[in-house]
Amino acid sequence: MALTENPNLAGSFLSLSNVGVTYSTRRGETRAIDNLTLEVEDGQFVAVLGPSGCGKSTMLRLIAGLLKPTLGQLLFKGQELDGPNKEVGIVFQNPTLLPWKTVRDNVMMPIRALKLPAEKYKDWCDELLEIAGLTDFALAYPHELSGGMQQRVGICRGLIHKPKLLLMDEPFAALDAMTREHMGAELQRIWMNTRKSVFFITHSIQEAIFLADRIVVLSARPARVVEIIDVNLPRPRNADTQSLPEFGQLSSHLRAHFLGDHKNQTDARP
Numbered sequence: 001m002a003l004t005e006n007p008n009l010a011g012s013f014l015s016l017s018n019v020g021v022t023y024s025t026r027r028g029e030t031r032a033i034d035n036l037t038l039e040v041e042d043g044q045f046v047a048v049l050g051p052s053g054c055g056k057s058t059m060l061r062l063i064a065g066l067l068k069p070t071l072g073q074l075l076f077k078g079q080e081l082d083g084p085n086k087e088v089g090i091v092f093q094n095p096t097l098l099p100w101k102t103v104r105d106n107v108m109m110p111i112r113a114l115k116l117p118a119e120k121y122k123d124w125c126d127e128l129l130e131i132a133g134l135t136d137f138a139l140a141y142p143h144e145l146s147g148g149m150q151q152r153v154g155i156c157r158g159l160i161h162k163p164k165l166l167l168m169d170e171p172f173a174a175l176d177a178m179t180r181e182h183m184g185a186e187l188q189r190i191w192m193n194t195r196k197s198v199f200f201i202t203h204s205i206q207e208a209i210f211l212a213d214r215i216v217v218l219s220a221r222p223a224r225v226v227e228i229i230d231v232n233l234p235r236p237r238n239a240d241t242q243s244l245p246e247f248g249q250l251s252s253h254l255r256a257h258f259l260g261d262h263k264n265q266t267d268a269r270p
């Protein structure tokens with residue numbers, strides 16, 4: 001996967017410098033990302049907030065190595081990507097589990113896909129299922145699980161090959177409000193136990209503040225970084241965290257980004 005080493009940025013875990021992406025279609029060109037510059041440190045939980053259609057998923061595809069920047073440079077551990085990034089795990093909005101496979105076999109899917117030795121990952125699979133509270137369901141089938149449990153299986157599957165970075169594209173968007181809040185707490189617990197870097201795309205301001213070390217605010221399309229906010233609230237965060245004055249201040253500050261500029265046409269929710 002490594003192509004070019006850049007000594008200036010070799011120490012960064014993930015860096016995007018002046019990255020631009022333009023899609024060319026039969027109907028013309030769409031500039032999805034423009035001059036986007038961002039650095040992510042190893043082990044950090046980064047949340048990305050931005051208006052609908054601004055280019056968040058495109059950013060995720062870049063980091064996953066599924067797309068190349070049209071302009072600028074993306075370095076992962078100091079190196080350019082040349083094809084799919086095998087050191088990331090991906091969790092989508094819909095976990096899309098295989099209905100004919102058990103929970104354990106669904107979690108182990110990437111191991112087969114990446115042709116890694118299954119024996120070496122069995123213990124880690126059990127450990128992940130335990131961290132996610134799914135040990136008793138290891139042999140259950142997806143239809144026997146609730147939506148939240150299925151999404152937890154999706155998170156375990158994203159972590160099974162021990163990726164350096166977990167990419168999450170609105171993973172809780174399809175869940176009801178209560179399950180979503182519960183999943184936020186679960187994800188924090190899983191993250192605190194595994195300490196992987198996480199790149200988490202969301203439309204929810206509350207979710208971003210609750211989970212992240214840093215929040216990256218993007219502009220309307222083409223996406224560029226409008227602001228990066230460090231969230232220094234103590235961990236583990238819980239229901240009481242949301243009543244802290246800092247939480248409210250951050251929330252108002254972020255809301256102003258989206259509600260103050262009608263051109264952004266955001267659907268970011270408070």
Ligand SMILES: Nc1ncnc2c1ncn2[C@@H]1O[C@H](COP(=O)(O)OP(=O)(O)OP(=O)(O)O)[C@@H](O)[C@H]1O
Pocket residue numbers: 023024025030031032050051052053054055056057058059221
């Ligand atoms: N494969 C593609 N070909 C052409 N245009 C694309 C492609 N993928 C995305 N786009 C365009 O790029 C822009 C950004 O899309 P993207 O999916 O990255 O936004 P997003 O912020 O993730 O959206 P949402 O918040 O609605 O999920 C959109 O205008 C979209 O139409």
